[in-house]
Amino acid sequence: MKVVVFCKSVPDTETRVKLKDNRLDKSEIKYILNPYDEYAVEEAVRMKEAGKVDEVIAISMGPERAREALRSALAIGADRGILVKDDALDGSDTYVTAKVLVKALEKDGVDYGMLLFGQQAIDGDTWHVPGQVAEMLGLPQTGSIIKLEVDPDAGKAVANRLVEGGEEIHEMSLPCVVTCRKGLNEPRYPSLPNIMKAKRKPIQDYSIADLGLSPEEVGKAGSLTEVLSYSLPPKKEAGKKVEGEPEEVVQALVKFLKDEIKVI
Amino acid sequence: MKFEFTEEQRMVRDMVRRFAEEELKPKAAEMDKKGEIFPEIYQQLAELGLFGVYVPEEYGGAGMDVVSYATVIEELSRGCASTGILVSAHTSLVVDPILHHGTEEQKQKFLVPLAKGEKIAAHAMTEPGAGTDVVSISTTAKREGDYYVLNGTKHFITNGKESSIYLIFAMTDKEKRHKGMSAFIVEKDTPGFSIGKLEHKLGIRASSTAELIFENCKVPAENLLGQEGQGFYIAMECYDGGRIGVAAQAVGIAQAAYEEAVEFAKTRVQFGQPIANFQAIQFKLADMATMIEAARLLYLKAAWLKQEGKPYYQLSAMAKLFASDIAMKVTREAIQVHGGYGFTEEYPVERHYRDAKITEIYEGTSEAQRLTIARNLLKG
Numbered sequence: 001m002k003v004v005v006f007c008k009s010v011p012d013t014e015t016r017v018k019l020k021d022n023r024l025d026k027s028e029i030k031y032i033l034n035p036y037d038e039y040a041v042e043e044a045v046r047m048k049e050a051g052k053v054d055e056v057i058a059i060s061m062g063p064e065r066a067r068e069a070l071r072s073a074l075a076i077g078a079d080r081g082i083l084v085k086d087d088a089l090d091g092s093d094t095y096v097t098a099k100v101l102v103k104a105l106e107k108d109g110v111d112y113g114m115l116l117f118g119q120q121a122i123d124g125d126t127w128h129v130p131g132q133v134a135e136m137l138g139l140p141q142t143g144s145i146i147k148l149e150v151d152p153d154a155g156k157a158v159a160n161r162l163v164e165g166g167e168e169i170h171e172m173s174l175p176c177v178v179t180c181r182k183g184l185n186e187p188r189y190p191s192l193p194n195i196m197k198a199k200r201k202p203i204q205d206y207s208i209a210d211l212g213l214s215p216e217e218v219g220k221a222g223s224l225t226e227v228l229s230y231s232l233p234p235k236k237e238a239g240k241k242v243e244g245e246p247e248e249v250v251q252a253l254v255k256f257l258k259d260e261i262k263v264i
Numbered sequence: 265m266k267f268e269f270t271e272e273q274r275m276v277r278d279m280v281r282r283f284a285e286e287e288l289k290p291k292a293a294e295m296d297k298k299g300e301i302f303p304e305i306y307q308q309l310a311e312l313g314l315f316g317v318y319v320p321e322e323y324g325g326a327g328m329d330v331v332s333y334a335t336v337i338e339e340l341s342r343g344c345a346s347t348g349i350l351v352s353a354h355t356s357l358v359v360d361p362i363l364h365h366g367t368e369e370q371k372q373k374f375l376v377p378l379a380k381g382e383k384i385a386a387h388a389m390t391e392p393g394a395g396t397d398v399v400s401i402s403t404t405a406k407r408e409g410d411y412y413v414l415n416g417t418k419h420f421i422t423n424g425k426e427s428s429i430y431l432i433f434a435m436t437d438k439e440k441r442h443k444g445m446s447a448f449i450v451e452k453d454t455p456g457f458s459i460g461k462l463e464h465k466l467g468i469r470a471s472s473t474a475e476l477i478f479e480n481c482k483v484p485a486e487n488l489l490g491q492e493g494q495g496f497y498i499a500m501e502c503y504d505g506g507r508i509g510v511a512a513q514a515v516g517i518a519q520a521a522y523e524e525a526v527e528f529a530k531t532r533v534q535f536g537q538p539i540a541n542f543q544a545i546q547f548k549l550a551d552m553a554t555m556i557e558a559a560r561l562l563y564l565k566a567a568w569l570k571q572e573g574k575p576y577y578q579l580s581a582m583a584k585l586f587a588s589d590i591a592m593k594v595t596r597e598a599i600q601v602h603g604g605y606g607f608t609e610e611y612p613v614e615r616h617y618r619d620a621k622i623t624e625i626y627e628g629t630s631e632a633q634r635l636t637i638a639r640n641l642l643k644g
Contacts, residue, residue, distance in 0.1 A: 032278075068271065071271060071275065072275065075275060189279050189282065189283050189312055190275065190279050191311060191312045191313045191326075192276060192312060192313030192314065192317060192326030192328060192332075193313045193321070193326050193327075195272055195275045195276060195279070195326075195328075196272065196321070196326055196327055196328065198275075199271075199272055
């Protein structure tokens, strides 16, 4: 069985977000492989090490820096990479992203048994793409799992997902789409020998023309949604402290709740 | 000129930084207190391939370069200075000379397990009567048939307790002075070899520092590294490379202290505002950051020269001299930024301060570095 892991290059969690001309200022951002995708790569590599999977393919759509995210996935243990890169893709929404990734899977021709994703990307945080890909391909899907058992011979997978107050257990036929979260596994640190091996593993590049797509079908033109503006969250203001005797404090507090923030 | 890491170098730095942050930093204070590096750390370092960074793959290493190696030492030291010197002493002072001077048999037998981290190594030159003046060592090695018989005592030996392979320097011909010194690979279980007392130190307390005793210790003749009489030259080469490691370690210690100072300055409120708002603090932080950057560039250049096969001993001496000096200044100022808190064990800067001092001493004191630098620039 082959597993495809979807990888995204995202700003490091310690990045301080700045805006410039109503867009993200990307000049000082350090990029990493989306941490949720690491759980997905780790899970796929573990399935391979357990002998259930014979090839792990990492795929990404993005600018040149997405190659580094793929390289990180290869260093964890993925076998090869696919990178869809094209200037026309700039400004694509999640619908276009899913469409392009599905096209790239078709182009590659990989006979996959499972598509693994991180449950969300820490930048856009939309949680859209896995579901969109599953819908486009007509595949069963589950998400935010903390346990995964795959039986390629029986053609099924069983996944446990956390829900409020308990766990749901989903059984699916293969191929299927699964999204991963913290708790599923502990991603390994890529060892030096594996970083060196990653350098020698192939990454196939595709442009949108290679995938049979026109510029009108991707980017802003092909998107169903549009970001109108960005704004930073308001600066946290200092809290208000009410001091004095209990009777006075209660009076002041009630007055504050009633008159100033009007919640009672 | 290109001031950029390659993709692999960056991946290595990011990985080791994360490893140090998540696995070393939380344990560093406890390891310092207990005076040992925990066994699981050795395991992890070996799994990550950090004991043989620039050893070719055919000898069990990662096949990377010296710049990656030096960066590994900085990042490890940022989490735990003792772990930094564990890897540096292992690599620069034993793995490196076996890689460059070992026979094929010696490489298969010793280099492979060392590069894989299955075994740890220690380098032993220093004796109670011979520090900087290495030619005055009194340990002797006398050829008897297929063996050399070693007698003498080494002390202050880094990794002395946990190693199983030792590189021992001894005089095969005292008359010939430095041309009469030879290097031997000695395995831990060799009869006549024993470990003496362990030192209690000011800093890098988790790193072991041991006394080694040789009493009619019979070492197989095939364990001679290089030629008889080549020991001094092998040792000098070791220290040229080792200084890159110590410089990187010093930068790692300074970086750790600096980060603590920045964090503290931003959160500590005095006179109604974070102390980072005061110029007195800002100037300290600016100086610290500048010194660290300069020291880092020096050791990276030395590492790059070594990798390129160019003469690098001048740069590695400068890097070690400067980096150890700024490590002392930065850690001292980091405590100053913390005020009284910095003097307590509640904050890690007191440990960084203690750890920094040794970088001015081992693998050539700052005075010895100045001599090396001055002799080189005045020669010819």
